[in-house]
Amino acid sequence: xxxxxxxxxxxxxxxxxxxxxxxxxxxxxxxxxxxxxxxxxxxxxxxxxxxxxxxxxxxxxxxxxxxxxxxxxxxxxxxxxxxxxxxxxxxxxxxxxxxxxxxxxxxxxxxxxxxxxxxxxxxxxxxxxxxxxxxxxxxxxxxxxxxxxxxxxxxxxxxxxxxxxxxxxxxxxxxxxxxxxxxxxxxxxxxxxxxxxxxxxxxxxx
Numbered sequence: 001x002x003x004x005x006x007x008x009x010x011x012x013x014x015x016x017x018x019x020x021x022x023x024x025x026x027x028x029x030x031x032x033x034x035x036x037x038x039x040x041x042x043x044x045x046x047x048x049x050x051x052x053x054x055x056x057x058x059x060x061x062x063x064x065x066x067x068x069x070x071x072x073x074x075x076x077x078x079x080x081x082x083x084x085x086x087x088x089x090x091x092x093x094x095x096x097x098x099x100x101x102x103x104x105x106x107x108x109x110x111x112x113x114x115x116x117x118x119x120x121x122x123x124x125x126x127x128x129x130x131x132x133x134x135x136x137x138x139x140x141x142x143x144x145x146x147x148x149x150x151x152x153x154x155x156x157x158x159x160x161x162x163x164x165x166x167x168x169x170x171x172x173x174x175x176x177x178x179x180x181x182x183x184x185x186x187x188x189x190x191x192x193x194x195x196x197x198x199x200x201x202x203x204x205x206x
Contacts, residue, residue: 003042004161007086007118007142009033009049011166012205014138015173019182020054021090021122027057029187030106032070033086034077037116047085047116051077053199054187061102069188069199076200084110086118088140094124099143104151111145118162119143119151130174136167 013033021029035049053073056065074084087110089103099121107119119142126139142162146152154161164170176182184204190197 003044005045005047005116005144007047007049007162008165009138009162010051011164011169011172013049013052014164014169015176016052016054016185016201016204017088017120018122018127018139018173019176019185020057020187022177023182023185024057025094026092028060028092028100028102029057029090030055030060030103031088031187032073032084032110033088033118033120034073034082035085036082037085037114039116045116047118049085049118050082052088054185054201056189057187058189061105065188065192066106068192072199083114085114085116086110086120088120088122090122097121097123097125097141099151099153107143107151115145117145120162130170136164136170138162138164139170 017031020031031052031054033049034051034053035047037047039045055069070084077083087103087107091100099119103119103121107117111117120140121143123139123141126135129135130139140162142154143151144154186197186199186201188199191199
């Protein structure tokens with residue numbers, strides 16, 4: 001019998017998504033997760049999220065820009081042996097913890113090509129509490145497809161199926177928030193408006 005599937009996200013991939021949401025606090029934002037499935041060891045199967053790409057902050061449900069973005073992202077990361085393994089979403093309203101239809105639909109699309117896909121939803125309450133504590137857990141809720149093919153919130157009761165690879169990621173995130181590093185993030189919306197804007201954010205952590 002195989003072990004329970006876990007999801008591990010690398011620090012830079014994680015921070016990039018949170019900073020993107022903070023840059024556009026009054027809008028819904030989204031992004032994709034890039035990584036690989038390490039399922040050879042069936043006793044400990046892991047989806048490793050190595051990188052992330054911030055997608056949109058306006059009209060995020062529009063299909064044509066999304067299709068262009070996904071094609072460009074897949075082509076770039078394929079050469080590194082990585083593929084799209086999940087989706088990130090932050091709702092427009094601070095107190096909205098519902099997984100909306102746009103998130104589910106894009107998640108469904110990714111799930112067709114990668115059945116172990118993760119859908120991450122920003123949890124603003126956890127994000128707000130970061131400054132007050134020393135929580136090492138991600139400020140995101142993890143959704144996966146269940147046997148009925150519906151997106152279900154993965155319980156936090158000890159399973160802890162989503163973790164950050166580096167334990168100090170939230171400390172670094174707080175540093176970046178206090179220095180307003182989110183201003184440096186560029187997403188696909190920015191790139192489609194001005195192609196000099198780097199959607200890979202290659203200089204962000206330098």
